[in-house]
Amino acid sequence: MDSQIPQEIIDRRKRKRIVKFSSIGTAIIVLFIVLVSVLRSGIDASAISTAVADRGALEVSVTATGKVVPLFEEIIASPVASKVLEVYRKSGEQLQEGDTILRLDLxxxxxxxxxxxxxxxxxxxxxxxxxxxxxxxxxxxxxxxxxxxxxxxxxxxxxxxxxxxxxxxxxxxxxxxxxxxxxxxxxxxxxxxxxxxxxxxxxxxxxxxxxxxxxxxxxxxxxxxxxxxxxAQVRAPRAATLTWVNDQIGSTVAQGAQLAIVSDLSRFRIEGEIADSYAEKVAPGNQAVVEIGSERLTGIVGNVVPAVANGLIKFSVILDQNDNPKLRSGLKADVFIINSVKDDVVRIPNRSYYRGPGRYELWGIADGVARKRSVELGESSYEYVEVVKGLEPGETVIVSDMSRFKNEAKLKIRN
CATH class of the missing domain: 1.10.287 (Helix Hairpins)
Incomplete structure (x- = not known):
């Protein structure tokens, strides 16, 4: 026959279980806090891009937007008021010099x-x-x-x-x-x-x-x-591609109205525009660098339109390699116009963090820890940004987007 367990033993066992569960719970909470702290104040090294400040030359440039256009493009206008009688060619066809495109009523x-x-x-x-x-x-x-x-x-x-x-x-x-x-x-x-x-x-x-x-x-x-x-005998002025034609047979065209557009799609140039506040930094003959995706092409500024429209001035860039296979009519491009050179400056790579000269909060890395620091940046080129003060050659900084850590002061870099 089973004997009854004393109440004292039962209470002691209860206290042991409570202590055990409390210890486990405390350990879990501490571990959770540690993990949260680590996750909040740390970042994987693979998730960031870093660069080492160095000293060298800086080709000071201003940034403009551009578009790839054919090097040669001619609009064929109607020399007389007339109407379209026949159309012999379609858009996209290759033309030889003298090929008849359409016929007008003369x-x-x-x-x-x-x-x-x-x-x-x-x-x-x-x-x-x-x-x-x-x-x-x-x-x-x-x-x-x-x-x-x-x-x-x-x-x-x-x-x-x-x-x-x-x-x-x-x-x-x-x-x-x-x-x-x-x-x-x-x-x-x-x-x-x-x-x-x-x-x-x-x-x-x-x-x-x-x-x-x-x-x-x-x-x-x-x-x-x-x-x-x-x-009035509408013919191709040279060997080119017919990019547009008025194919509406019977339509009336006024004198000077567009009849067709022919383009040389084997060679290209860049049509750019930039804010008029940079007008004095854009002049014919300036060196220029054009970025189209990952492709980087060089050239010189050609014609600069003196008139200002909507706060912008227009200019063209003649490319050194105007038949590059990456060039396609209508592609957008970033244009960097070089207007001076600075020798022996502290510099870091130009990335999306840079928005113009001024003071920035950048992350410097030392001993596996990233710390926020105030850095003054100056002028830039298409490759580098001038460091006026706040960084010395050999120091490492993060050049990728760190906006999500704007409220942090330091981060541990996890390998």
């Missing part, structure tokens, strides 16, 4: 062209007729001058004869005066005719110049009309 334009050609021929004929008439008039007047010259010499001879006869008593004073009067009249008529001849020469030359000027204007207009007729 009936009205051709009528105007024929009219201008007829007017030009009429003006040319008018010049020839005017020149012939002038030559005839001048020739007739020149002949009349020669005749009057002979009459003048005859009057001079008659006067000498009368004076001779008078000297021998065979003439009278009246006959001498009559001969002198006749000579004076002939001289005046001769001078008058020469003056008329000189004036006729000037007038006919002036009239001819006016007519020739009118003809030259008509000739230039006709040349322009001829060019317009040639341009």
């Amino acid at each position: 009936a009205a334009t051709n009528t105007d062209f024929e009219r201008q050609r007829d007017e030009l021929e009429m003006k040319r004929s008018k010049i020839e007729q005017q020149r012939s008439n002038a030559e005839t008039q001048l020739s007739e007047m020149a002949m009349q001058i020669r005749i009057d010259s002979m009459r003048l010499r005859r009057a001079e001879v008659q006067l000498r004869n009368e004076r001779y006869l008078d000297s021998i008593g065979a003439s009278t004073a009246d006959k001498i005066r009559q001969a002198e009067l006749e000579l004076a009249v002939q001289a005046m008529q001769y001078d008058q005719l020469k003056l008329k001849y000189a004036n006729l020469q000037k007038n006919t030359a002036a009239d001819l110049r006016v007519t020739e000027l009118d003809y030259n204007i008509a000739r230039k207009n006709f040349a322009l009309a001829t060019k317009t007729m040639g341009d």
